[in-house]
Amino acid sequence: MPKPGSSPESIDNSPDKGRISRRVLLGTGWCGFLLSIVGPALANIRFLFPNVVYEGPTLLKVGRPEDYASGTITFLDEQRLFIMRDPEGLRALSAICTHLRCTTGPFMPPTAEWKEDHSRCPCHGSIFAKDGRVLQGPAPRPLEFYRVSLAPDGRLVVDTAAVVDKGDVLKV
């Protein structure tokens, strides 16, 4: 429906020239209102992400180097870690399955089906080799190795926040 003031001729002569139309005013108002909602909405979402968490430490003390004999794999189930020692040194392998974070079981000797030492995850059947490789199952990535270091008191420290290459060995 044509409104007064909407045709080009009448705009020029209109006494309302230069004034803001009701439509623009309301449109601006609505936009402002909607924009004003965005801030609080984002604030609410941000609120849900804690700034401080009271979770377990990522630095784990796992005893002394001499606790682990050469050529052994020790399963520290409380820490969800394997500590491996071979002539080259010490390594820490995560026991957290890369599929959906279940704890994999201890390493078992080779069988007819699996020709090397292997660890199995009870949740969805992933199987891992000693170097973390996925032998079978849905796990998308190899198990992770964590950095191992010696604390000043001579104890071993595993940093579960620091993932290292599988060749990274602590020589002791």
Add this chain to the structure above:
Amino acid sequence: MMTDGRTSGIIHRVTGSRLWKSVFRHGYPATDLDRMSAMFTNFFLHLLPAKVHPNSLRLTYTWALGMVTFYLMVIQFVTGFLLMFFYIPVTDLAYHNMKDLQFAVSFGLLLRNMHRWAAHGMVALVFLHMGRVFYTASYRPPREFNWTMGVLLWLVTLFLSFTGYLLPWDQLAFWAITVGTSIAGYPPWIGETIRTLMLGGHQVGQGALLRFYVLHVAILPAMLCLLVAIHFWRVRKDGGLSRPEGPSPKSTAIPVAGGRFVPGPQKTYTLMEVVRGTSPMVGAQRPEDEVPAWPHLLFRLIVLFQVVLGVVVLLAIVFDAPLEELANPTHPPNPAKAPWYFLGLQELVSYSALVGGVVIPGLLVLGLMGIPYIDRAREGEGIWFTSALGKRIAAWSFVGTIPYTMGLLFLNARFGVRRFAPEAPQGVVDLLNPATLLLAAIVAFSVIVGWRTGSRRMAAIALFSAFVSAYVLLMIIGTCFRGPNWDWALPWL
């Protein structure tokens, strides 16, 4: 009989009082008009129509599945509120609260059992109700949006169930959160953020328990109430329950023009009967074809509620809700199994977390919501499977999926990608596994059915039936044929 006389005198006094009349504005209705009026003016009864079509009352059409689900929800609310008096969502206490409910609280075990079995019932019945609505093509216009609401209700029910079984903080709870939130972490880019949001941190612990508790007792129930309200309101506004068109016993004299009710000249109509409009509520149905909801619908519903409550109480008395050992963050149970309704999903996830846990469920939900917008034909509303052809297609889809799925699982066990190419990138495993191959085959089958029959309805029947069949099969496999380390096992060994 002086006592009787005095009693009825007292009753008369009470029901005649101003207070009583201010609450109950009608006496006990004696005529059909009064009964309809009572339905119309009562807050609770207003949810129901004043008159209903007899075809909507047929048990073999609806099986009352939606109503039973609703009743189970009511039971969940009542038992849930009561359980909250004895439950503290703290990791050190939650498990012991369960034990207290079992041994130290009067009727605590019964209430917890009722809460658990009614939850299982809800999950099963929501799905059966969806199946009924789908197979009778009740999502036809104008009910498309209500079907979408129904899909959302199904999701909220599953989330309620998921958040609920985490609360006891037993082994099942702990590892279910671990696995469930890890699946949520799989979508690219936003996955980790979602996981952090769910856990309130990075590890499964106190933060996660509290968040799941708040979701379970406040946020999800609020969403459920809102969605149920919209769902029921739409049922009423969209013309009541869908029903087969068909001759009704009393249809004779009233003229019908263009399939729409036209008031007859010799009849006086009450307000409710002459509401005009284009909504199907006043569509083809004629007031004479309908019966008053009081007593025909109302009394059926009262009896139904008693039956549902009776069954839940009986189940709660006979079977105890499971409680595993106290949560142990270092050792998952072996095998770690989800509840039965998630075991099909767990089976899919055991091939690929991304495909089985994110892609397929996502497509499934979108596909379900889209059904009424893709299949826009109007044939067959209210008729099971639409036609004889529909029945055949459904049967073939149900049966045909089974050997195909079994074949896939067998081939995967013998010739899975990692067997031949242990170093194959994860992308290949995500692409070539039983989950994706099953999805591809079902979609292809549905497209072929649609193309051959020229009917999207038939394509939808093929798709829906094949998915249901495959999921039920996977559920059975997950329940009975998976043992320690998720290896194949026989239930009787």
